[in-house]
Amino acid sequence: MQKLGPQMENPAWIIQVWAAFMISITFTSVGIANLPVDGWIKGFMGMGLTFSVGSTFSLAKTSRDAYEAKRLAARIDEARVERLLTDHHPLK
Template identity: 60%
Template sequence: MSKESQNQNHSSAWVFQVWASFLVSISATAIGIIYLPVDAWTKGFMGMGLAFTVGSTISLTKTTRDIYESKKIVSRLDEARIEKLLSEHNS
């Protein structure tokens, strides 16, 4: 199995759409917070909440991806062991 067939390749249009939607959503939320008719402390609190939400979302997606990748590696190792055992048994 080649390394290219194991990786999931995304089109440049998909990558652009993901980044654009991320930037638009963060910008729109930040602009909404800036123009809220509340005092600076409330805006600061909401901005801090936005920053922590984005950071924790990135951490969650990375952790989820890492768990998925580690399961794939373990699965491939188990598959290789089984193939080795079968080839030794058939010899």
């Protein structure tokens, strides 16, 4: 049976992902704050940014959970097959 351990991300990758996230949110927020429009339009765009970030996190979590559920189901199926094979002795 194949041993599937937890996936470990490279620390450099984690730093890059968080840096890209923080830079994108910062620059987008600064851009919205400096728009030459009324405050309610800035507020609407800020709410849109907040909703987009929140829904992105939810989508990423849902995708990860679905992947892990499939991975767990595959491990369970593999364990069942392995048990059937070990219980079946042709000379018995």
